[in-house]
Amino acid sequence: MKIKKVNIAKLVGKGYKDYWRFKGRYRVCKGSRASKKSKTTALYYITKLMQYPEANLLVVRKVFGTLRDSCYKELKWAIHQLGVDNYWDSTTNPLEITYIPTGQKIYFRGFDDPLKITSITVDVGVLCWCWIEEAYEITDENSFNMLDESIRGKVPDGLFKQITMTFNPWNEHHWIKQRFFDAKDKDILSKTTNYLCNEFLDDADKKVFETMKKNNPRRYKVAGLGDWGIVDGLVYENWEEKEFNIDTIIEQRNIKSAFGMDFGYTNDPSTLFCGLVDEASKEIYVFDEVYKHGMSNEKLYREVNGKGYSKEHITADSASPKDIDHLRELGLRNIKGSRKGKDSVNNGIQYIQDYRIIIHPNCVNFLTEISNYTWDKDKFGNKINKPIDDFNHLMDAMRYALEEFIKGEVFSFD
Template sequence: MQINLNDLIAPIFYKLHHQVKNHEYTHYWLRGGRGSTKSSYISIEIIIGMMKNSNYNAIVFRKVGHYLKESVFEQLIWAIDKLNVSNFWKISLSPLGLTYKPTGQRIIFRGCDDPKKSKSVKLRKGYFAYCWYEELDEFTGMNEIDTLNQSILRGGDKFWVFYSFNPPKSKNAWVNYEATNPRPDKIVHTSCYLDVPQNWLGPQFLIEAETCKIQNYKKYLHEFIGKAIGTGGNVFENVEEKTITDEMINGFKTIRHGIDFGFAVDAFAYVQGAYDGKYYDLYLFDEVYQIKLTNELAAKKIKPKLMRYEYSVIMADSAEPKSIVTLRNLGLNVYGAKKGPDSVNYGMKWLQSLNHIYIDRQKCPNTYKEFVNYEYERNKDGEFISAYPDKNNHTIDACRYAFINDMPVRNKKSFW
């Protein structure tokens, strides 16, 4: 069966495909929003390139190794299937790997959450001609990438390094800055869903994009067009101050409650709110926030806030089972929020993805202060990176716990 690459690669990538084929550059930075098909394009290039040269191998990195199987691994298997060469490839799940059967060439997958995983990578034959960094913005900075490249890009004369990412909101994020930092062996390519044949994406994707465009244009520009819409390092660009009346509260179907424990240095934080799943809006309208607050005093402060509700379940940090038991003995229905790999990032990205986070500043002054002032972590060079600092985020953590049942779960074995 003859495969037409035009059926697999969007027109926006035609020129780039020839540049890759002719090895015009070594470093290929592909940025774009949802549905830009940049990852699909990269996977096609790697499979084709390896099958044309028996000396080429590939290594694929993600910051968190837990996500390799459901993202880049599946993406490369998709490319193998689409190219109609499945019979020539061996798939290994433990450890993750793909092997080209005729020659033994390998595609290796590594997570960088554990530095040991990226060391001592050996090949029996050939060298790593292809290297792919997926979700580049999740890495800590160019120093980390340079260190990995220096250990991988050796033993050969030609290399293709792919970097794929959705630009972070902040224009000051390190990955946005590096994308504008020129070097002669580097090219930056930009794409979005508008550059892709609509039938590839399906009608539902287009509905979601247009709905987002109408409801939250800034979010649309960031998530679907792939623009860095922020000027600083603020994590939450969707926070709005709003007076939330008793009439509004009575109209919410379900009220959520969350607790983040703290005492000597970190504050004890309780938040109360509601989620409107139809419009992807969050409403926060009550809090308890205090340093050196014992569990007994916390229970006394929280109980009056629950009187208006017939039954209330409070989700709390499961890392403190003793405090949970104490609060339950004091009459509060408190349960520990189950955590999984990278649950913090998942919860934070869900909060960021909402159209609006409405906070009643009069009722929740500390919640409002934390949300509007919370910034991304910085690296040693003072550049913003896509990491969330574990400080001044007590009400934010309480929100993550409170709304865990409203978050879409991508993998039932992961997260909550």
């Protein structure tokens, strides 16, 4: 092998010295957007795998299907940044990355198939490291315990077992806070980072946060500074996360499908709510979602069509009639705009509040939104009868989807 010198400190930048050096059991980093936490972690693991020839890495997210466009890409980016492309081989079927000189591997798994997490056997060395990206999505602490217990056994001298968790800190009531941030344990490194330690941002990047600080200080505290999100006064408290078989639900009498779409692009995501409604039992089953940024109408159509929903009746935000017409031309023949009327979003919210909402664990973005969608406050800190303009993209899409079930006058869904 050729010897290649890389200045790791220069490549990583500031803010992560303790994170890089820590060898305890749990390394937990909450951070704002653009805080370098994911890229730093990717650089760390590629570097350390080449330094420790008996180490292997398991990368986990709640839903396996989200790994290819997140951690897998970040690790490939890190390989390229380090200039060691020739020494690594990556495949998508199976989703793996292999260090060619030794045969060490990076495995990818999802909590949606727990048996595949606990049944990994390595060909070379030991499985000693685990990276849980977007750990906030793991709402069930028992799922984490199962993974924690699977990283066990003796490791060679000089090696160490470690679980790394990276996430955005949306909710102060999450079990991660009490377990890792409130506890004092020498085997835990818990830290907070934000965009201010990212010297690689340009002026345009920084302006996004300065604008957020001015216009949306509540969001800036979390998405800008990396502080815990304070959740007070949830709009919907009538929900639960629960596994269910969609085919079994569909077989029930009087079950109707409901699809709603909200438009976005750069700052806001384009979303599709996919639900089943039982009016008699007053239950809404949330079984799938689309939640992506930077989606042109063509890409949005391909996403919906690829999921098999192009023939469904979709109710979309009527504030974007050109987008609706274009999507209809592309192939979403049954898409229509939401109704307009005198009232506001509260009519839709009040209707949905009468239902029990059962959310499939795979709908991670819906779970994030509904657990952070709160009533807004006035300048004196008093709650007002209006939801916040945040965590509302799938919430709006749900209201659009359910408008045909709402009896009475025509309402506005703006």
